[in-house]
Amino acid sequence: MKRYYTRLLLALTAVSILISCEDYLDVSPELGISSEEVFTDYFSARGAVDRASRLIHNSVYNGTDWSSEIGAMSDECQMAQARFPTHRILNAGVWMNSNTKEIGGMRYIGAGGEFNGSDFSTEPTSKAFLAIRAVNTVLENIDQLEEYPTELGFSPQELKDQLVGQSYFLRAFHYFQVIRRYGGFPILNKVYDTSHDFNEVRPSYLTSTDSLVADCDRAIQRLPERWNDQNNGRATKTSARALKAMALLYASSPLMNPDLNPYGSNSRTYNTAYAEKAAAAAADAINSFTAGGYEMYTMEDYKENWLSRTPGFPKEAIIVPPFSRHSDPAGGLVGQGWMLPQFAGGWFAESPPTHNAVEWFETADGYDVNDPDAIANGSFDPTDPYSNRDPRLKTLIFTHGDEMFEGLPNPGDTRIRVLDATNPSGWHYNFDVSKNKMFTGYYHKGKHRWIGCDRWNRRGGWYRSFPHIRVAQLYLDYAEAVNEAYGPNGTAPGSSLTAVEAINVVRSRANMPNVLAKYTSSKDEFRKRIYNERAVELFHEQHRWHDLRRWKLAKEVLGEGNIYSVDIRVVNGQTVYGKKVIQNAIRVFEDKHYWYPFPQNVMDIMTEFEQNPGW
Numbered sequence: 001m002k003r004y005y006t007r008l009l010l011a012l013t014a015v016s017i018l019i020s021c022e023d024y025l026d027v028s029p030e031l032g033i034s035s036e037e038v039f040t041d042y043f044s045a046r047g048a049v050d051r052a053s054r055l056i057h058n059s060v061y062n063g064t065d066w067s068s069e070i071g072a073m074s075d076e077c078q079m080a081q082a083r084f085p086t087h088r089i090l091n092a093g094v095w096m097n098s099n100t101k102e103i104g105g106m107r108y109i110g111a112g113g114e115f116n117g118s119d120f121s122t123e124p125t126s127k128a129f130l131a132i133r134a135v136n137t138v139l140e141n142i143d144q145l146e147e148y149p150t151e152l153g154f155s156p157q158e159l160k161d162q163l164v165g166q167s168y169f170l171r172a173f174h175y176f177q178v179i180r181r182y183g184g185f186p187i188l189n190k191v192y193d194t195s196h197d198f199n200e201v202r203p204s205y206l207t208s209t210d211s212l213v214a215d216c217d218r219a220i221q222r223l224p225e226r227w228n229d230q231n232n233g234r235a236t237k238t239s240a241r242a243l244k245a246m247a248l249l250y251a252s253s254p255l256m257n258p259d260l261n262p263y264g265s266n267s268r269t270y271n272t273a274y275a276e277k278a279a280a281a282a283a284d285a286i287n288s289f290t291a292g293g294y295e296m297y298t299m300e301d302y303k304e305n306w307l308s309r310t311p312g313f314p315k316e317a318i319i320v321p322p323f324s325r326h327s328d329p330a331g332g333l334v335g336q337g338w339m340l341p342q343f344a345g346g347w348f349a350e351s352p353p354t355h356n357a358v359e360w361f362e363t364a365d366g367y368d369v370n371d372p373d374a375i376a377n378g379s380f381d382p383t384d385p386y387s388n389r390d391p392r393l394k395t396l397i398f399t400h401g402d403e404m405f406e407g408l409p410n411p412g413d414t415r416i417r418v419l420d421a422t423n424p425s426g427w428h429y430n431f432d433v434s435k436n437k438m439f440t441g442y443y444h445k446g447k448h449r450w451i452g453c454d455r456w457n458r459r460g461g462w463y464r465s466f467p468h469i470r471v472a473q474l475y476l477d478y479a480e481a482v483n484e485a486y487g488p489n490g491t492a493p494g495s496s497l498t499a500v501e502a503i504n505v506v507r508s509r510a511n512m513p514n515v516l517a518k519y520t521s522s523k524d525e526f527r528k529r530i531y532n533e534r535a536v537e538l539f540h541e542q543h544r545w546h547d548l549r550r551w552k553l554a555k556e557v558l559g560e561g562n563i564y565s566v567d568i569r570v571v572n573g574q575t576v577y578g579k580k581v582i583q584n585a586i587r588v589f590e591d592k593h594y595w596y597p598f599p600q601n602v603m604d605i606m607t608e609f610e611q612n613p614g615w
Helices: 002-018 035-039 042-054 063-067 085-090 124-144 156-182 205-222 237-252 272-288 299-305 355-360 372-376 391-396 427-434 471-486 499-509 523-537 544-550
Strands: 317-319 324-326 462-464 564-571 574-581
Touching: 035 042, 035 124, 042 124, 042 156, 124 156, 156 205, 156 237, 205 237, 205 272, 237 272, 237 317, 237 471, 272 471, 299 391, 355 523, 355 564, 471 499, 471 523, 499 523, 523 544
Parallel strands: none
Antiparallel strands: 324 462, 564 574
């Protein structure tokens, strides 16, 4: 372990030396720079904090996401080509030392890539280590700060508190990225030198979470409630409260509590003590977000969370990486590979929605489409399955019969313009089958793809965003925590909002009715609707994979034969809608896959530190 961290520290130092504008992050005797020269100046110290902010993973800026988009690891999307890492490695279950993005074994690759988004190998936890090193350097040297600017409109104490508050927040955020994947991890609360001995007993997930929460509390004390216009997008008190709530919700979840849910068992009991803490933290965040300048968009402006014609940060985004603008939608960058079809200018690596995901969207009357009452009451028509559905379905996903493009060279050519998923005669069905692709019958529409994003129109000029936490998630986190701690109609201390009412806030924005009473009769019954609402509202935002893991449902949900496409056939002149298992869409998921494995070269030099179960 000691040797591993030595290599990590050397890598961090190498990065800062090679990038001249950021060499204040790691003081090097070879450069003849002392910490006093670096950290006496406010802007140098703030640069270190900003570096950690830039290391927040940005899924619309980093070109690597096309090759292993997290949605395709779950049941919400399907990687169309078997030759890409998501299928070859993740879906084959061979994670150890895979050198693949997302589960790449804390893999650090080269200098510079993390900062401009062009790195094609480094995975998120390696970025987290870099960021934690940066903010720990700031916290260790903050008392040397002497030179404060006067033109920013803040007092010296306010400026210092802002740097310290942001540092604690960023340390908590990046540490969470490590533990949500790997489990309990040594508390990284200082700058470690090469002589430090990391050969220690591994802390539990709850112990690691307690450390993270303490950092969130420190950040809440020091961060502003709201920034001025020049600093929009930086962490606020609400950001720290939201992160605290999310981290505590994870800590309450079945996977994170092996004492309640032993390895290999099917038990899925929540830790109610941590659920109570999560509920209280989520209530604090909900109570504060308007003061922080955040708000929920209306359904008419829903897409502003991800796509905007004007620069700035989405009003609903509480934690968000820096913006990026992609002016050439057919240029092959910023994640379009997993949302734009190949025939329209995308890559082979697209990962369109599954039929599993489409079934999550209820009827417009609030019925689960697989509920017999939905058909009995006339709410769902199997012969017209995409009508009378949750408005978010048509906002986010193209379905059979939808017009997908405008301004084609021959507008009358409906073969391309209108989605035809008919088996076997449909144009889109045949195109994908001829390319040896795994066809789902659906294409992405809303969150990361805009009208004109295709090889014919090439309409650019959109400012794109990928929030890590939005206002809507606060209500979803609150509902789940309150339901586990107090039941569907319970409330958290400091709030009069019930778990059911919290879900209804999110549904109301989508012009959906309140959750039907039949689904709120018990904690267990309502839990199903919470999980479903989360899958719908956070669709294609890289939550589903981590949610299935923390709920201990991944092994069940991702089992062989559980990933579906739509199956549309014409029988005696009538269109018949069904579903079928996608051939070769195998998700190998065993108990050991609930936690990512530490690389073997790390474990080879450990004696006290324990590998994750099964690896």
